[in-house]
Amino acid sequence: MTAVPASRRAAAALPFLFAGLIVWAVRFLAVYGFTAIACVNGWSGAVPVVIVAASVVAIAVNGVVIAAGLRRNGSEAGRFLGLIAAAVAALSIIAIVFETLPAFLVDACAA
Amino acid sequence: MSDTTAPDLPNPLPRPPGELEELERVWRRPRGIRRLTEVNNSQIGLYYIGTAVMFFLFAGVLALLMRAQLALPENALVDHDLYNQLFTMHGTVMMFLFAVPAVEAMGVLLLPSMVAARDLPFPRLSAYAFWAYFIGGTIFLVSLFLDVAPRAGWFMYPPLSSAEYTPDVSSDFWLLGIGFIEISAIAGAIEIIVGVLRTRAPGMSLDKMPVFAWVMLVFAGMIVFAFPAMIAGTALLELERAFDWPFFIAERGGDPLLWQHLFWFFGHPEVYIIFLPAAGFLSMIVPTLARRPLIGYRAIVLAVIGTGFLSFGLWVHHMFTTGLPAISMSFFSAASMAVAIPSGIQIFAWIATIAAGRMQLTTPALFVLGFLFIFTIGGLSGVMVAMVPFDWQAHDTYFIVAHLHYVLIGGMVFPLFAAIYYWVPMISRRRLSERIGKVVAVLLFLGVNLAFFPMHVSGLMGMPRRVYTYPDGLGWEVTNLLSTIGAFVIAAGVALFLFDLARNLRLSTTRNAGNVWDAGTLEWLPTGTYQTRSIPIVTSRDPLWDQPNLAADVEAGRYYLPGTATGRRETIVTSSVDARPQYVLTLPGPGWTPFFSAAFTAAAFMLLTVKAVIPAILCGAIAIGGIIAWMWRADIGPRAPVDIGGGLRLPVNITGRNAHATAGTVVLILCAGTLFGCLLFAYFFLWTVNADWPPAGAGAPSPSWAAIAAVLLLAASLAWRAGRGVLTSHDQPRPRLMFRLLVLGAAAAATAAVVADGVSLWQAGLRPADSAYGAILYAITAYQAFLTGALIIMAGIVFARSLAGRIGGPWRLSFEVTALFGHYVVVQGLVALAVTRLFPGVAS
Numbered sequence: 024m025t026a027v028p029a030s031r032r033a034a035a036a037l038p039f040l041f042a043g044l045i046v047w048a049v050r051f052l053a054v055y056g057f058t059a060i061a062c063v064n065g066w067s068g069a070v071p072v073v074i075v076a077a078s079v080v081a082i083a084v085n086g087v088v089i090a091a092g093l094r095r096n097g098s099e100a101g102r103f104l105g106l107i108a109a110a111v112a113a114l115s116i117i118a119i120v121f122e123t124l125p126a127f128l129v130d131a132c133a134a
Numbered sequence: 135m136s137d138t139t140a141p142d143l144p145n146p147l148p149r150p151p152g153e154l155e156e157l158e159r160v161w162r163r164p165r166g167i168r169r170l171t172e173v174n175n176s177q178i179g180l181y182y183i184g185t186a187v188m189f190f191l192f193a194g195v196l197a198l199l200m201r202a203q204l205a206l207p208e209n210a211l212v213d214h215d216l217y218n219q220l221f222t223m224h225g226t227v228m229m230f231l232f233a234v235p236a237v238e239a240m241g242v243l244l245l246p247s248m249v250a251a252r253d254l255p256f257p258r259l260s261a262y263a264f265w266a267y268f269i270g271g272t273i274f275l276v277s278l279f280l281d282v283a284p285r286a287g288w289f290m291y292p293p294l295s296s297a298e299y300t301p302d303v304s305s306d307f308w309l310l311g312i313g314f315i316e317i318s319a320i321a322g323a324i325e326i327i328v329g330v331l332r333t334r335a336p337g338m339s340l341d342k343m344p345v346f347a348w349v350m351l352v353f354a355g356m357i358v359f360a361f362p363a364m365i366a367g368t369a370l371l372e373l374e375r376a377f378d379w380p381f382f383i384a385e386r387g388g389d390p391l392l393w394q395h396l397f398w399f400f401g402h403p404e405v406y407i408i409f410l411p412a413a414g415f416l417s418m419i420v421p422t423l424a425r426r427p428l429i430g431y432r433a434i435v436l437a438v439i440g441t442g443f444l445s446f447g448l449w450v451h452h453m454f455t456t457g458l459p460a461i462s463m464s465f466f467s468a469a470s471m472a473v474a475i476p477s478g479i480q481i482f483a484w485i486a487t488i489a490a491g492r493m494q495l496t497t498p499a500l501f502v503l504g505f506l507f508i509f510t511i512g513g514l515s516g517v518m519v520a521m522v523p524f525d526w527q528a529h530d531t532y533f534i535v536a537h538l539h540y541v542l543i544g545g546m547v548f549p550l551f552a553a554i555y556y557w558v559p560m561i562s563r564r565r566l567s568e569r570i571g572k573v574v575a576v577l578l579f580l581g582v583n584l585a586f587f588p589m590h591v592s593g594l595m596g597m598p599r600r601v602y603t604y605p606d607g608l609g610w611e612v613t614n615l616l617s618t619i620g621a622f623v624i625a626a627g628v629a630l631f632l633f634d635l636a637r638n639l640r641l642s643t644t645r646n647a648g649n650v651w652d653a654g655t656l657e658w659l660p661t662g663t664y665q666t667r668s669i670p671i672v673t674s675r676d677p678l679w680d681q682p683n684l685a686a687d688v689e690a691g692r693y694y695l696p697g698t699a700t701g702r703r704e705t706i707v708t709s710s711v712d713a714r715p716q717y718v719l720t721l722p723g724p725g726w727t728p729f730f731s732a733a734f735t736a737a738a739f740m741l742l743t744v745k746a747v748i749p750a751i752l753c754g755a756i757a758i759g760g761i762i763a764w765m766w767r768a769d770i771g772p773r774a775p776v777d778i779g780g781g782l783r784l785p786v787n788i789t790g791r792n793a794h795a796t797a798g799t800v801v802l803i804l805c806a807g808t809l810f811g812c813l814l815f816a817y818f819f820l821w822t823v824n825a826d827w828p829p830a831g832a833g834a835p836s837p838s839w840a841a842i843a844a845v846l847l848l849a850a851s852l853a854w855r856a857g858r859g860v861l862t863s864h865d866q867p868r869p870r871l872m873f874r875l876l877v878l879g880a881a882a883a884a885t886a887a888v889v890a891d892g893v894s895l896w897q898a899g900l901r902p903a904d905s906a907y908g909a910i911l912y913a914i915t916a917y918q919a920f921l922t923g924a925l926i927i928m929a930g931i932v933f934a935r936s937l938a939g940r941i942g943g944p945w946r947l948s949f950e951v952t953a954l955f956g957h958y959v960v961v962q963g964l965v966a967l968a969v970t971r972l973f974p975g976v977a978s
Contacts, residue, residue: 036710041439044443047447058459114476122469130461
């Protein structure tokens with residue numbers, strides 16, 4: 024066992040681990056916020072378009088996270104981290120798809 | 135054990151004489167009244183869990199009173215006003231004073247030994263959190279006996295809880311009492327995050343970390359992002375009640391729904407905040423009982439992280455009947471179903487582990503099986519109420535009461551009982567009785583199902599929640615009587631459990647019953663007050679199963695740090711991913727400041743509830759004085775490197791990015807940022823509910839004042855930066871004066887900025903009581919002023935330390951955390967100005 028000096032990479036490990044769900048959260052809040060504002064202002068037609076667009080972008084970003092996670096090598100812990108990060112991103116994609124379905128099923132601003 | 139030295143162990147035998155005695159002396163626990171000064175997490179954890187159990191009993195008695203009242207129709211045991219207090223206190227105490235503190239307590243109790251740290255990095259913070267909770271919570275209970283207990287329901291919806299409909303102090307008790315206990319939960323969360331990430335035994339990389347440590351990491355992270363919403367909500371409602379700032383009053387542009395959003399943005403993650411640690415207990419207990427490693431470790435880690443995040447996307451499912459747009463509700467309905475995926479992963483992993491192993495039907499095993507049954511039923515009824523149309527039918531009926539008790543009792547109370555039966559041998563000379571324990575498990579299982587299953591039926595038959603009685607002839611008689619009988623069966627089980635505790639619990643750190651389950655994780659290593667004699671190198675997820683002779687070698691002192699290297703309490707700090715040793719952190723020993731600061735913090739908040747403003751301010755000042763005294767001694771600066779064995783020389787108390795205090799400050803900033811985010815959410819929310827924003831007639835704050843404030847903030851940031859440069863430069867005499875001027879200048883610029891901001895609001899003719907617009911602008915400025923006030927105190931400490939020669943060169947951690955916080959205050963101030971000054975303009 025050897026001691027290690029300060030590392031910038033370590034500080035980035037947790038954000039990377041959670042990246043997929045951070046993307047999920049940003050998409051969720053953005054879509055929720057947009058819908059609230061859109062329904063107040065009567066832009067209900069734009070709502071499904073924006074939802075789908077946001078989902079496409081979020082899924083694409085998560086695809087990048089999955090690729091980066093699976094490519095990660097180095098120590099056993101590093102590979103573990105990459106694998107979990109990829110799985111987290113995959114779970115996020117499932118959640119995003121799930122949460123996009125209402126755009127096709129529900130009349131946006133009906134109460 | 136042989137006394138030949140294996141070449142791969144860091145320290146040779148025999149150990150030098152006096153090494154163990156010195157270690158014991160450093161970690162000796164104070165006796166008598168000075169027990170109050172102990173800050174060690176394993177000790178505080180015991181106080182913590184004991185207190186939580188006390189609150190559990192209290193809230194349970196309240197439930198029995200309610201069930202006694204509802205046993206028969208038109209019963210007159212309890213009148214409506216007392217009944218309102220009973221259900222409000224029952225829910226509040228169970229959620230805030232029992233459930234969250236109990237799991238947090240298990241965290242601080244178990245984590246140090248589970249990751250083989252001598253202690254977590256901020257022991258005084260844990261002690262402060264505990265005492266604040268103990269004293270504040272106890273005073274909160276007393277309110278019930280003085281007939282001033284809160285009575286507006288555990289979620290305190292305005293307008294019922296607002297000044298108009300609850301003019302007495304009962305809501306204030308809730309808002310100030312509970313709001314302040316949230317602060318204590320956050321303090322615990324900071325300790326747990328930094329502890330899990332930085333004090334694990336060498337070699338315990340993230341992929342070898344016990345699931346419980348993962349769970350507590352996610353748990354603490356959730357507290358950091360959920361509890362600030364609650365603090366923001368309680369602060370706004372208290373401001374409305376005390377000063378008539380109309381955040382929730384519709385006539386002046388407020389909206390009661392804003393409270394519901396803030397409350398449930400906290401309140402839904404709260405359910406998982408309680409459940410995840412309980413799931414963590416199970417992931418530790420099930421493999422031991424099944425005699426095999428956990429199946430699906432990686433899947434469980436994924437599930438825990440997934441649940442932690444997704445649970446933040448569910449809050450609106452408590453608000454399906456508030457008239458939101460259908461599509462918004464659909465998002466939350468979908469998210470509510472999606473979160474069942476990670477929960478399901480965990481349940482299947484436990485079932486698979488049980489199926490693949492040989493489960494012994496011990497008491498903890500019975501509680502685990504009870505959990506699986508009860509929690510799964512709660513989960514199923516949860517998916518039912520996630521469906522918007524079904525929820526419209528079930529909302530506010532006993533169906534919900536049944537659902538939430540199945541989830542919370544199944545998801546938290548059963549695992550907690552399993553955990554208590556499982557881990558008591560670690561802290562007690564005797565284990566609890568298997569015979570009595572099994573009876574307790576059976577009684578609780580029968581009682582819970584008998585009490586709560588009929589409530590589904592009562593609810594479907596239309597019985598509303600929170601009614602103190604019901605008329606005869608509606609068909610609710612049988613189910614209610616059954617529920618009452620069930621409640622008393624639960625009480626019998628709990629009473630028997632207390633009897634078992636009284637008979638068998640004999641607390642002891644050094645002579646505990648030990649590894650009676652033959653478990654594989656490090657909390658079962660032989661311990662003293664210093665935790666383990668030496669700190670092991672971990673190479674497996676179940677080290678006691680896979681690393682032969684580990685316990686004996688650890689106890690003999692053959693691993694790292696077998697004594698005290700600095701003559702103080704200390705622990706090894708390791709890197710967050712690979713757990714490689716980085717430095718030795720000296721830890722504080724017993725002291726009075728956490729206890730007194732906590733006592734006076736609690737006193738300050740509780741005096742505010744009864745509007746004793748001057749005594750409250752005095753108590754607050756004493757509390758801050760205590761914290762300053764504590765901080766004065768906190769940063770003792772780097773020391774000469776020490777040898778921990780195996781040829782490894784580590785620095786002592788480093789500064790900079792990798793320091794534990796930097797990590798703690800980052801977490802605190804995340805909390806502060808979330809609270810700020812909640813205020814911005816309130817701003818935008820109020821904007822969407824008001825057609826005119828700013829409202830007609832409200833003045834516009836002058837942009838030049840805002841520009842001045844922005845320039846001052848940027849100047850403050852530059853001053854912090856320059857201060858760091860001066861501190862790290864090598865010429866000494868003149869820069870010292872320069873450094874002090876820069877620190878004072880930075881604090882002064884941040885202060886001037888917030889004053890300029892406030893003045894601009896006032897000059898524009900805005901008054902906080904006039905409209906929700908004015909109120910939220912002043913609230914954002916007031917929060918900036920609050921953080922600036924904290925920054926002034928921090929800068930004052932740095933200034934004073936500089937005068938006293940306690941800062942300079944590499945000894946600068948207190949400056950670095952102050953500067954980091956200072957930069958955050960600047961960023962927040964700039965964002966606040968941008969949002970509040972630019973957005974209405976952009977919109978119109």
